[in-house]
Amino acid sequence: MSPLVAHRLQHLPISSIRKLIPLSDKAEQDGVKIYHLNMGQPDVKTPQVMIDALKAWDTNPIAYAPSGGTKEYIDALKQYYHSLGFNTIETKDILGTVAGSEAINMAMYATCDVGDEMLVFEPFYSTYKTSAKLWNVNLVAVPTMLENGFHLPPKEEIIRSITPKTKAILYSNPGNPTGTVYTKEEVKMLVTIAKEHNLYLISDEVYREYSFVDKPHESILQYLQDIPEQAILIDSLSKRYNLCGARLGALISKNADVIKGSLAFAMSRLSGGIIDMHVGAQLTKVPAGYIPALQQEYKRRRDTLYEGLKEIEGVIVAQPEGAFYIMAQLPVEDAEQFCIWLLEKFRDNNETVMLAPGYGFYADPEKGKQMVRLAYVLEVPQLKRSVELLKKALQQYR
Ligand SMILES: Cc1ncc(COP(=O)(O)O)c(C=O)c1O
Incomplete structure (x- = not known):
């Protein structure tokens, strides 16, 4: 070195x-x-309609996009959330990001100061560690077990890890690396804990569509009214539309300060990829099947x-x-x-x-x-x- x-x-x-x-x-x-x-x-x-949009790109020069995403991209995302039934999502609640990875960085930066703690359920997505190191956030791992499919431990056990420094709970649902899909009861329990202990609840749902259980996926977006200031969604088009290389994601929150501050974060890299966003905006035209x-x-x-x-x-x-x-x-x-x-x-x-x-x-x-x-x-x-x-x-x- x-x-x-x-x-x-x-x-x-x-x-x-x-x-x-x-x-x-x-x-x-x-x-x-x-x-x-x-x-x-x-x-x-990748859906053909997206590849077609990529091939048809002819705007010259290739300019910066607005730091929080192009109108076309944000409108498409809004339409997507509405199609899932989350009609309360407004344009102001959506920040376009350079994929889910940047949304993770933003969420950590927005919720924790240096030395603050964030609960995660172990095993957890390895990149959380890198983001935590970048921002000097201490990840506190709450163990989950292979024997019960890595589902959440009882509430008392989770609460035991909360200290005065705990600011947030971060989880991925469906989970990487476990493939666990949390039940309604589990997500409700996390919402209750967030409420009772005044914590941010950050849900990483980049695999939302990849659920094989016969119940609907339990999104944090269902709980926006319960914890409007605390709920944060990390999202990405990488897996949903097989667009990993296009670097398209979003940070969603009803907390205006989280969005405003994260926009300042986004401004530090000026822009996401304008061509990527044009491709991603075609999501509304992807065939239903x-x-x-x-x-x-x-x-x-x-x-x-x-x-x-x-x-x-x-x-x-x-x-x-x-x-x-x-x-x-x-x-x-x-x-x-x-x-x-x-x-x-x-x-x-x-x-x-x-x-x-x-x-x-x-x-x-x-x-x-x-x-x-x-x-x-x-x-x-x-x-x-x-x-x-x-x-x-x-x-x-x-
Ligand atoms: C749980 C989880 N969150 C976020 C990401 C970030 O993906 P991307 O930056 O491609 O959106 C990944 C990628 O594998 C992931 O597994």
Whole structure:
């Protein structure tokens, strides 16, 4: 590390997912076929109407967009929330962001001062750690268990982690990395806790459409009247429309100060991508069948991977209810070493499989040592082959 570099730069966590990429690059250069279950990068096609809008772009020069998003983009988002029945969402409540990642950064910056605490449910989306480090927020992890599908612990247990420094509760629903979809009772409990302890409640719903339970998704937007000042939604088009590279998201809140302050944050990067926003604004024209087809496809994938993993000796999994991830406990001492071995050593017909080590999703890495996250972002036949590879690999490794 250069002696001139800031001390804090050395303490930014490196994603456990991306850390292994040089090893997979090397294996691929050597001609090995890798089944990538390591990243939440969906393989489904972006809606054609969006691709058409991209191809038809002819405004020259390519200008800055307004910092909080173009009118076209914000109007489309508003229409989307209204179509879900959240008719109270107004233009003033929506801030366009550079995808969900920026909305996470903004939400942390808006709700916590240096040294404040934010509750998260462990295991949690690893990028929360990086954002917390950036803003010097202390994440306080409330454990959830594989045995009950990573659902929330009782209210008393959550409350026990609240201190005078606690400012917010942050959760993802459906969850990354767990695939857990919180019930109405669970979301209501969080709303009650937020109300009783005067905390912000930040719900990351970038996987809203990826729910396989037979009840409607319980959005924080249903509770805007209960906690208008405290409810914050993090949203993104990345997964919903397979637009990961377009960097489109939103921060939604009825708290005018949160939106106003976050707009100042947005001004520091002047603008999001104006072409991206034009593409995203086509969401109102996406055929009605696009999302249901996506749901069916991912349910098939979920079933294939879950059923396959259950059959492997020593692997412990809970059936995920949404998003496109499974957290699995493997019969190995150190899952990261196993993931490295898969990339460096294991070959079956010159093929291997890539997984994300689970420790990156835990505040205490020791707790996630035997865990891996698998993203079912491949088609069913490839998932079947991935399970076969994992089964053979575990037999060999032991
Ligand atoms: C739970 C969760 N929130 C937010 C994001 C951010 O995604 P993006 O920045 O592409 O919107 C992701 C991406 O994987 C995620 O899994």
